[in-house]
Amino acid sequence: MNKQLDEQYYQKLLELQQLDFGLVELTLYLDTHPNDLQALQQFNQLAQQRQQCAHQFEMQYGPLLQFGLSYSKFPWQWVETPWPWQV
């Protein structure tokens, strides 16, 4: 592994996983309750928080997504470890 995984890495990753968990739950809930305005507002609010959190994570630890949905520094960062199962 060519990257040092510090305490902060795990903390930032957990923060992102927590936001994403809320979003997964709200997504599935809204799939069967599309007229729940309060849930929808919560979804949009969390989605915005998630975007900021993911952006910070990516600036520090590299891209989370490929095919143009994340930016990369030089050299191409996507191929760098760690992969999720190595964390």
Added chain:
Amino acid sequence: MWIYEKKLQYPVRVSKCDPRIARYLVEQYGGADGELSAALRYMNQRYSIPDKVVGLLTDIGTEEFAHLEMIATMIYKLTKDATPKQLEDAGLGPNYVNHDNGMFYNNASGVPWTAAYIATKGDPIADLYEDIAAEEKARTTYQWIIDMTDDVDLQDGLKFLREREIVHALRFKEAVEILKADRDTKKVY
């Protein structure tokens, strides 16, 4: 299309090298009620189900792929430091001879995954009942695996997966009600 995200849905930790429990966990990787079966079952049913529940099948199916990666991570971490002797003692001798440390889609008894595990009837209610049953069976399997280990770190990840099965079953039950309500409304053309 699908986009891969370079992170797990939930942290996966194990507290020891334990090929014995890894051997049982494979059930949720390539078994009948495992995560691969779940993901493929829901994705495949989308093309004949009414529009109202396509979103739900897509999203739960996608989440199942995230669970598949969590199971693979558990197995990887439980076995990566095991010697061939340890694998053999855990009953994974035949698996080692065939696959070394490579992952393979089979169940806990070594039977390769088959498409016969996933059902599509084309009838929306029949398909959704199949999905509810599949979630309940997966929940049960997770409980049996949790009961068979004293590794609290591993149990934590397994409990997360067990709870997700409950939520998925609930959402599928709601989907059934949505279709029933739609069926019972008077339509004027």
